[in-house]
Structure formats: structure tokens, C-alpha cells
Amino acid sequence: MTKQQETLTTQEAFELLGVSRTALYKMMDKGELSPLSQETKARYPRLKFDKKAVEALKRKRDREGRSKPRRSRTPKTEVEAHQAA
Numbered sequence: 257m258t259k260q261q262e263t264l265t266t267q268e269a270f271e272l273l274g275v276s277r278t279a280l281y282k283m284m285d286k287g288e289l290s291p292l293s294q295e296t297k298a299r300y301p302r303l304k305f306d307k308k309a310v311e312a313l314k315r316k317r318d319r320e321g322r323s324k325p326r327r328s329r330t331p332k333t334e335v336e337a338h339q340a341a
Contacts, residue, residue, distance in 0.1 A: 263292060263304040273314050289313055 264272065269289075270280040283289045289310065291303040 266303045269305045269310045
């Protein structure tokens with residue numbers, strides 16, 4: 257396994273955890289997750305996370321019942337929208 261496969265981008269990490277980007281940053285602030293590295297060449301810093309650490313955090317959150325499936329971004333059908341109301 258190469259180094260590239262062992263790390264996740266910010267987007268890959270928050271998608272794997274099933275949280276928003278903001279929630280991922282809050283987890284970092286609380287010390288629940290730390291990035292391995294930070295590239296600053298780009299306009300915005302690019303963070304890399306250890307894949308095993310992210311997967312371990314996901315398992316922990318699943319056990320605690322804190323993981324929620326991300327909402328689908330697909331538009332609702334008229335029937336689904338009516339049932340939700």
C-alpha cells in the first residue's frame with residue numbers, strides 16, 4: 257500500500273465519517289482527529305488524514321450512536337416532499 261492510499265483528503269475524511277466539513281473541523285478543534293500534514297501551496301490549506309485514524313474514529317462514533325447517514329443531495333420528488341411536510 258502506498259503513502260497516497262494510506263491518507264485521505266479533507267473531503268474523503270468527512271464523507272467517510274458522514275459529517276459536514278464544519279463538523280470535521282470541530283472534531284479537529286476538540287482533538288478527536290488530527291491531520292497528518294498540511295500543504296500550504298494552494299490558496300486554501302490542504303489537509304491529509306491517516307485513513308486508519310479516520311476509520312477508527314468512525315467505528316467509535318458508530319458505537320456511540322453519533323454517526324448519521326448524510327442526507328442525499330438529490331431533489332425530492334413531489335410525493336416525497338409532500339410526505340415530509
